Amino acid sequence: MNNDSILGIETEDAADTRPILVIPYMWIGDFVRGHTVIRVLRKRWPNRPVDLLVTRLCAPLVDYMPGVRAGIISDLPRSRLAVGRQRALAAELRTRNYATALVLPGTWKSAIAPTLAGIPERIGFFGEARFGLINAMRWGEKKLPRFIDQNASLALPRGAPLPPEWPVPQLQVPADEIARWRQANGLGTGPAIALGPGSVGASKRWTYYPEAARLFAERGFDVWVIGGPAEKPLAKEIVAAGGARVRDLTGTDLRNGVLAMAAASVAISNDSGLMHIAAAIGTPTMGIFGPTSPYLWAPINGLAATMQQTKAKLSCQPCQSTICRMNDHRCMRDLPAIDVVETAQRVLAQISVR
DSSP: SSSEEEEEEEETTTHHHHHHHEOOOSSSSHHHHHHHHHHHHHHTTTTSEEEEEOOOTTTTHHHOOOOOOOOOOOOOOSSSHHHHHHHHHHHHHHHHEEEEEESSSSSSSHHHHHHTTTOEEEEEEOOOOOOTTEEEEEEEGGGGOSSHHHHHHHTOOOOOOOOOOOOOOOOOOHHHHHHHHHHHHHHHOOEEEEOOOOSSGGHHHHHHHHHHHHHHTTTTTTTEEOGGGGGGGHHHHHHHHHTTTTTEEEOHHHHHHHHHHHHOSSSEEESSSSHHHHHEEEEEEEEESSSOHHHHHHHHOSSSEEEOOOOOHHHTTOOOOOOOOSSHHHHHHHOOOHHHHHHHHHHHHHHOOO
């Protein structure tokens, strides 16, 4: 190794050109955070191409991730083994001659296709007793408290200490693509607030997005509601509360969400994939946290503001549960809309004086 390093990560053999496959977690936020792994690998081996396994849902993200050569689309089912589809994926991987596979999930089935493909080096944690599937086994996953430490440590040499900081995820969205998207959707060029009211698990959803949209609209801001098809009913409620300045931009194409977050002046989101997308783009992002811990789950990019209720210390926080079973969802209900709106205005004011 030489002494060229960034954040404690050293560059290795620059002559090594063998391709690497990364199998990330496929939830949107986790997939975005997986870009840190790509950045670590590219620093260690600047000339080894890195590909990502990706679902069709997450595939648009790959187009904006620097350092990724290609996304290999595979929609393996979550609930069953699907042996035939595993074999088909393995056959495709075999044609690409990968020398190394990083298997970030700890599940047994996530390591099947790289094993069937004969990828010589398969790095991952012990997970679900993956003897024979993972042949470069790592241990001590549970001693690493944060998700980012668990994932990115697999990109370091075995036994290497964690760096003081990790390279942050990056999504680079071209300005001309943003401009075309705004024009195609009739959104003008003025400042806009993007709201991400959805999340995996009802307990992570803040209660007062409709009221916040109304307050923003009354103060002269355009408001965009961003999310997938599951957020359509909530988007209708928010539009009804906020009026003509509020637009429902929910839909099935994640690229739409990426471009909306890139175009927005400020993004406000629950602890969700959209929060990680906005932060990785560099849009000033306000994350609303109730049942989950910002230390464990906030983007390492940093947030313009971390919003939590401050009326009283709740003994149940953070519960990490997807459904509230105590205190009638007070961790979200006790954070009023006016606090979020006024914080967003302070964030906008700070942006305008830079």
